[in-house]
Amino acid sequence: MASHYETLGVSADASGEEIKKAYRKLARKLHPDVNTGPEAADQFKAVSHAYEVLSDAEKRRNYDATGNENGNGAQGGFGGGGGFGGFGDIFDQFFGGSGGSAGPRSRTEPGRDALVRIQISLEDTVKGTVYPLELRTAVICPLCEGSCCEPGSHPATCDVCRGAGHVQRPVRSILGQMMTLAECPACQGYGTTLPKPCPECQGAGRVADQLEKQLKIPAGVSSGTRIHLAGGGEAGPGGGPQGDLYVEIDVERHPVFEREGNDLKAVLTVPLTAAALGTDVTLETFDGEQTVSIKPGSESGDAVRLEDLGVPRLRGNGRGDLVVEVRVATPRNLDDAQRELLEKLAELRGETFTEGKFEQRGLMSRLRDKLRG
Numbered sequence: 168m169a170s171h172y173e174t175l176g177v178s179a180d181a182s183g184e185e186i187k188k189a190y191r192k193l194a195r196k197l198h199p200d201v202n203t204g205p206e207a208a209d210q211f212k213a214v215s216h217a218y219e220v221l222s223d224a225e226k227r228r229n230y231d232a233t234g235n236e237n238g239n240g241a242q243g244g245f246g247g248g249g250g251f252g253g254f255g256d257i258f259d260q261f262f263g264g265s266g267g268s269a270g271p272r273s274r275t276e277p278g279r280d281a282l283v284r285i286q287i288s289l290e291d292t293v294k295g296t297v298y299p300l301e302l303r304t305a306v307i308c309p310l311c312e313g314s315c316c317e318p319g320s321h322p323a324t325c326d327v328c329r330g331a332g333h334v335q336r337p338v339r340s341i342l343g344q345m346m347t348l349a350e351c352p353a354c355q356g357y358g359t360t361l362p363k364p365c366p367e368c369q370g371a372g373r374v375a376d377q378l379e380k381q382l383k384i385p386a387g388v389s390s391g392t393r394i395h396l397a398g399g400g401e402a403g404p405g406g407g408p409q410g411d412l413y414v415e416i417d418v419e420r421h422p423v424f425e426r427e428g429n430d431l432k433a434v435l436t437v438p439l440t441a442a443a444l445g446t447d448v449t450l451e452t453f454d455g456e457q458t459v460s461i462k463p464g465s466e467s468g469d470a471v472r473l474e475d476l477g478v479p480r481l482r483g484n485g486r487g488d489l490v491v492e493v494r495v496a497t498p499r500n501l502d503d504a505q506r507e508l509l510e511k512l513a514e515l516r517g518e519t520f521t522e523g524k525f526e527q528r529g530l531m532s533r534l535r536d537k538l539r540g
Contacts, residue, residue, distance in 0.1 A: 171217035171221050174213050193214045194352070212353070271354075271356060272332060281410065285300065285382075286418075287384065292387065292388055292389065295387075295479075299380075299381060299382075300379070300380045302412070303377050305374065305402045306402050307372070309374075314365070314372065315364065316362075322357075322360065323360050328353065332354065373406065382394070385481065386481075388481060391416070392481075394416070399412030424452075428487060429487030430487040439495055448461060450491065459471050467494050
């Protein structure tokens with residue numbers, strides 16, 4: 168019968184790292200999921216057992232000394248798996264170990280949630296829209312439908328752990344040698360192996376796919392708003408339930424309108440004469456052309472409010488307003504005729520400039536000049 172060292176193909180003085188590398192190389196070659204040869208399963212069990220012994224310092228010392236990993240006390244007392252093993256399980260339960268009730272883990276797990284960010288226009292927030300969402304994610308394998316097995320085949324009970332998903336290992340503690348549970352190296356804790364993994368998903372139960380969805384975005388959303396789509400995330404391993412999808416909104420800046428709460432704000436620049444005399448200006452809005460009435464004598468900073476032309480309330484009824492701020496443009500680059508007209512206007516209004524300084528003559532001053540004349 169070959170020794171454990173011969174089984175792994177290493178020398179008796181091999182380091183722990185050399186033993187680990189040898190085991191990994193053989194395990195990849197002989198694992199039942201990838202090697203269906205008639206002798207592969209037995210060879211894999213022998214390799215796994217050899218690694219279990221040689222990777223444990225205490226077992227390796229006993230094996231080197233006696234040829235038995237349990238040493239001289241392997242058949243009874245505190246050194247074996249007899250009376251002390253039960254106490255070790257109780258100890259594990261009290262101190263966070265695997266405990267006697269540990270079982271195999273499921274291949275089926277819930278999928279992860281997903282978060283994507285999209286950008287929409289300000290007009291979309293006013294009117295609402297349907298956004299063509301493209302998402303690359305994990306979906307349930309269409310061939311095996313999440314079973315992880317080739318159609319017509321089924322998982323097989325692990326020969327090493329007998330379906331438990333774990334194996335017992337002795338460890339040294341302050342109380343002596345105790346038994347603890349470790350994940351079965353043959354089945355990775357599942358308790359089963361896949362004799363014929365699904366060729367489409369390689370035994371994962373899910374595959375990557377590009378999905379297209381029509382996402383309905385309600386009016387009133389703003390930057391930072393997240394839309395929750397239950398079950399729109401990744402499918403879980405082993406055909407597990409899908410996680411959720413969260414879509415975060417980012418609203419583009421608009422060249423004319425700015426959002427402030429549920430109101431829209433715009434700045435309308437008008438000539439000095441229009442502000443003084445009053446006028447009506449046509450403004451293109453998200454609701455079509457609207458008339459903005461500028462009252463005579465309007466000044467920069469005055470505002471005209473157009474009701475119910477703002478952003479709809481996301482939670483509630485009604486809309487905000489469109490607030491138009493007036494900005495008066497001062498005429499520049501005057502020619503002689505224009506300057507003369509402005510000076511005449513200033514004189515008529517009692518506004519004069521003396522040596523470049525503005526002087527507004529009041530009513531009493533003008534009365535005195537008239538009496539003197």
